[in-house]
Amino acid sequence: MRNPARICLALFAALTVVPVAAAPTERLERVVIIMRHGVRSAMSSPEELGRYSAKPWPRFAVPAGYLTERGGRAVTLLGDWYRVRYQQAGLLADGDCAVFYWANHTQRTEATAQALAQGLTPGCTTIVHQSPAAPDPLFDAPLTRPAALDPARRLAAISGRIGGDLAGWDRRLQPNTDRFEALLLQCRAVPCTAQERRRPARRLSDTPVEMKLDGKGGVTLTSPALQVAGIAESLMMAYGDGLDFPGWRDVNAATIEAALTVHGAGIDLRTRTPEVGLQASSYLARRLLATLQQGSGDTPAGDPIGGDAKIVVLSGHDGTVTMLAGLLGLEWQVPGYAAGQAAPGGGLIFERWRRATGEAVVRVRYVAQNLDQLRHLTPLKDDVAPGVAPIFVPGCSEADMACPLPRFADHVLNAVR
Known part of the structure; x- marks a missing residue:
C-alpha cells in the first residue's frame, strides 16, 4: 500500500509548480x-x-x-x-x-x-x-x-451574495474598518477610544446601512465599510501622487494596503x-x-x-x-x-x-x-x-x-x- 502522506506531498508539489510563461x-x-x-x-x-x-x-x-x-x-x-x-x-x-x-x-x-x-x-x-x-x-x-438593465435583478444578485444582510456583512469587516478609522484619526491603538472618536466632524459609523433601489435605475448601497471605499481611494491617490501629509503618522504603502482590504471588499460587492x-x-x-x-x-x-x-x-x-x-x-x-x-x-x-x-x-x-x-x-x-x-x-x-x-x-x- 502506498504511503498516503507521500502521495499528498507529491500532489502538493505538482499543484504548486504552475508554468505561467508562454x-x-x-x-x-x-x-x-x-x-x-x-x-x-x-x-x-x-x-x-x-x-x-x-x-x-x-x-x-x-x-x-x-x-x-x-x-x-x-x-x-x-x-x-x-x-x-x-x-x-x-x-x-x-x-x-x-x-x-x-x-x-x-x-x-x-x-x-x-x-x-x-x-x-x-x-x-x-x-x-x-x-x-x-x-x-x-x-x-x-x-x-x-x-438590458434590470435594477431589481442586480440588487437581488448583490443581496444574495451576503444573505440579504448588509449590516451583517458590514460587521464582519468591522476590524478592518476600525484599523482604517485609527489611521484617519491617528489613534494610538485599534480601535480608537471614545475620546479619539470625537475628534472629527463625522465618523464612519454615521453612515447609514442601506441596500435598495434608488428609483433612477440604480442601486443604493451604503454602510460604514462602504464609506471607507471612497476615502481610501482618495488616500491611495494622494500617496501615489507624491503628496505630503503634514502632521500625519504612518501614512505609507503598508498602512494604505491594509486600508485597501475593506475598500476591496466594497468594490467586490458593488462591481464584481x-x-x-x-x-x-x-x-x-x-x-x-x-x-x-x-x-x-x-x-x-x-x-x-x-x-x-x-x-x-x-x-x-x-x-x-x-x-x-x-x-x-x-x-x-x-x-x-x-x-x-x-x-x-x-x-x-x-x-x-x-x-x-x-x-x-x-x-x-x-x-x-x-x-x-x-x-x-x-x-x-x-x-x-x-x-x-x-x-x-x-x-x-x-x-x-x-x-x-x-x-x-x-x-x-x-x-x-
Missing part, C-alpha cells in the same frame, strides 16, 4: 489592454475628506477627478515597460506605431491614453479614438441602449457581482472577444476594435476592469493592493499567442505598478517590474494558464447577455 515556440500575435486611468485627484475636496480625519488632507494641483501630472508620468513609465516587453516578445518592431488607443469621454481617461502612448509608441502620431457621442457603451453601457458585469460589461466582453479573434482565422463574434493593430488599448475606469472581471470570473492579486482591485494605471492584459501546432490560445494577466513605484516614479525594468499576475480563466485555461481561443470564445459568449 513556451519558446509560441508566437505573440495580438494584445488587448483594458486599463484603468492613472493617478487622479480626489473626487472630494480636502475639506470634505477632513470631516472624517483628525488632520487636514493635502490638496491636489488639478481639478477633482483629473489625471495629475505625476499620474501621467507614471503611466508613461508603464507604457515604456510594455513597449520593451512586446519588442522582446517579437510583437512590436523598433519605432512600431501599430497600436490603437480608445478612451472614454473623461479628461483622466483621455490623458491616460496619451500618457501611455508616450512610452508605448514614442515618436508616433497618437490619435486617441472615442465614440462619436457620450456615453460610450464600451465604458458606460448602463447609460446606453446596448445594456457577476450580474452587475452581465448588465454593464456584456457589450465590452463581446467586442473584446471579436478583437482577439480578428486576424486569427476565426470569424469575429462581433465588431472588432482597432482594425489590424497589434495592440489595442482601452482606457477606462476601475469599474471598466472590475465589472468585466466579475462577468468573466477573473481573479488576481498583485502586491500592495486588495485582491481583484483595479489599481491606478493597472490593467487586464489579453494576449493571443500561436502555438507551433497552429493553435491560437489566449493568456490573461493583470499588470499594475505598486504604490511606491507610483509615488517615486520608479523606472520599470526586468529587475524592478510592475506587479504581473497570471490569471486562470475558469473552465477554460489549461495547466500552463493558456486558454484555447475557441474555448475562450465559448466562455465569453456563455457569460454575456
Whole structure:
C-alpha cells in the first residue's frame, strides 16, 4: 500500500509548480489592454475628506477627478515597460506605431491614453479614438441602449451574495474598518477610544446601512465599510501622487494596503457581482472577444476594435476592469493592493499567442505598478517590474494558464447577455 502522506506531498508539489510563461515556440500575435486611468485627484475636496480625519488632507494641483501630472508620468513609465516587453516578445518592431488607443469621454481617461502612448509608441502620431457621442457603451453601457438593465435583478444578485444582510456583512469587516478609522484619526491603538472618536466632524459609523433601489435605475448601497471605499481611494491617490501629509503618522504603502482590504471588499460587492458585469460589461466582453479573434482565422463574434493593430488599448475606469472581471470570473492579486482591485494605471492584459501546432490560445494577466513605484516614479525594468499576475480563466485555461481561443470564445459568449 502506498504511503498516503507521500502521495499528498507529491500532489502538493505538482499543484504548486504552475508554468505561467508562454513556451519558446509560441508566437505573440495580438494584445488587448483594458486599463484603468492613472493617478487622479480626489473626487472630494480636502475639506470634505477632513470631516472624517483628525488632520487636514493635502490638496491636489488639478481639478477633482483629473489625471495629475505625476499620474501621467507614471503611466508613461508603464507604457515604456510594455513597449520593451512586446519588442522582446517579437510583437512590436523598433519605432512600431501599430497600436490603437480608445478612451472614454473623461479628461483622466483621455490623458491616460496619451500618457501611455508616450512610452508605448514614442515618436508616433497618437490619435486617441472615442465614440462619436457620450456615453460610450464600451465604458458606460448602463447609460446606453446596448445594456438590458434590470435594477431589481442586480440588487437581488448583490443581496444574495451576503444573505440579504448588509449590516451583517458590514460587521464582519468591522476590524478592518476600525484599523482604517485609527489611521484617519491617528489613534494610538485599534480601535480608537471614545475620546479619539470625537475628534472629527463625522465618523464612519454615521453612515447609514442601506441596500435598495434608488428609483433612477440604480442601486443604493451604503454602510460604514462602504464609506471607507471612497476615502481610501482618495488616500491611495494622494500617496501615489507624491503628496505630503503634514502632521500625519504612518501614512505609507503598508498602512494604505491594509486600508485597501475593506475598500476591496466594497468594490467586490458593488462591481464584481457577476450580474452587475452581465448588465454593464456584456457589450465590452463581446467586442473584446471579436478583437482577439480578428486576424486569427476565426470569424469575429462581433465588431472588432482597432482594425489590424497589434495592440489595442482601452482606457477606462476601475469599474471598466472590475465589472468585466466579475462577468468573466477573473481573479488576481498583485502586491500592495486588495485582491481583484483595479489599481491606478493597472490593467487586464489579453494576449493571443500561436502555438507551433497552429493553435491560437489566449493568456490573461493583470499588470499594475505598486504604490511606491507610483509615488517615486520608479523606472520599470526586468529587475524592478510592475506587479504581473497570471490569471486562470475558469473552465477554460489549461495547466500552463493558456486558454484555447475557441474555448475562450465559448466562455465569453456563455457569460454575456
